[in-house]
Amino acid sequence: MDYLLLFISTVLVNNIVLVKFLGLCPLMGVSNNLSAAFGMGLATTFVLTLSALASWIIEHLLLVPLNIEFLRILSFILIIAAVVQFTEAVVRKTSPLLHKNLGVFLPLITTNCAVLGVALLNVREEYSLVQSLVFGMGSALGFSIVMVIFAGLRERIALANVPETFAGTPVSLITAGLLSLVFMGFSGMI
Amino acid sequence: MFVATLVLTALGLLLGWLLGLAAKVFAVEENPIVNEVEALLPGSQCGQCGFPGCSAAAEAMVEGTAAVNCCPPGGRALTETLAELLNVDLNSLGDAPVPQLATIDDTLCTGCTKCYKACPTDAIVGATRQIHAVISKACTGCSKCKDVCPEDCISLNPEPVTLNNWHWTKPEAA
Structure with a gap:
């Protein structure tokens, strides 16, 4: 029950993108196209879950016993970069089309602050292994949901008659703000 | 300090080794010359060469199953470039299809x-x-x-x- 509550609260109430404002770069960058956004969500889900798991293992089996917690950020970045490289190899093998669509944004998952953010939040909140896995998966699912919703909205905005002053990025940012407002409405649910 | 250096080095080596392994397992066979030939072709996917599109034709040309002069829209200039790239003797080719x-x-x-x-x-x-x-x-x-x-x-x-x-x-x- 605790895990379910943690999961729902991570997906909706404390959504990583719209409430914690992490990972805004892919939200703006890859949300032009619904299928690309979905693919990006899947790739990030994979990376986030795997890196949350790997960083917990490194933190508790390596950094804490050897008393070298000051290397936390450095080693987490190392792990995330490796997981991203691995994901890129897998995506290139399994879906060349998705690889082409995602382009530069796939390696840029390395610098997605949501990924490092989740790994560091896991340490701060002192989560157990299962808890950090649930937290990682929840954040990833929340990220994917927001990506898909936002890409759908932007596909509609692309066809709408937007005043010239707001056309392009400004109206996207306003939409993101409104969407964030919607997700803020979930607070107090749990 | 030594512990920190050692741990990071070991971590880097381990991850690098794992990535190398993954790169071998998930290797994609890509012939760079196919991409080069495809870039030279007109890219209108007209199918006059008898292949479904320019990328299929490029693959066949590199494999040698299609003649370098099988692309009518490309004309003589394209045939010459391709013959040079793929090391084919121009004189050995038959008549090219007329554009x-x-x-x-x-x-x-x-x-x-x-x-x-x-x-x-x-x-x-x-x-x-x-x-x-x-x-x-x-x-x-x-x-x-x-x-x-x-x-x-x-x-x-x-x-x-x-x-x-x-x-x-x-x-x-x-």
Whole structure:
């Protein structure tokens, strides 16, 4: 029950993108196209879950016993970069089309602050292994949901008659703000 | 300090080794020369070479199952570039297919606009219920317009001889 509550609260109430404002770069960058956004969500889900798991293992089996917690950020970045490289190899093998669509944004998952953010939040909140896995998966699912919703909205905005002053990025940012407002409405649910 | 250095080094080595392993397992076989040949081809996916598209033709050319002069829209210039790239003797090739040009019979054209929507190189100009015309410089002779024309008024012919493209005929083979 605790895990379910943690999961729902991570997906909706404390959504990583719209409430914690992490990972805004892919939200703006890859949300032009619904299928690309979905693919990006899947790739990030994979990376986030795997890196949350790997960083917990490194933190508790390596950094804490050897008393070298000051290397936390450095080693987490190392792990995330490796997981991203691995994901890129897998995506290139399994879906060349998705690889082409995602382009530069796939390696840029390395610098997605949501990924490092989740790994560091896991340490701060002192989560157990299962808890950090649930937290990682929840954040990833929340990220994917927001990506898909936002890409759908932007596909509609692309066809709408937007005043010239707001056309392009400004109206996207306003939409993101409104969407964030919607997700803020979930607070107090749990 | 030594512990920190050692741990990071070991971590880096381990991850690097794992990535190397993953790169081998998930290796994608890509022939760089296929991409190079594909970039040289016109890219209008016309299918006159007998392959479904330019990338399939490029693969066949690199494998050697298609002649380098099988692309009519590319013409002689493309054949020469490809022969140099793929190290093929130009003299060993037979006659290249002659480039074709589409012409619209203006007595039959109803201005239905179907052909210029089908044209991959935007070589057909016209508007609804206006007679269409072909810009011969842009036409690659892919015959896509011929297939969609409901009036059957498009024909494909070799380029008419003018002062600009006339040349001596080749000597006949013995």
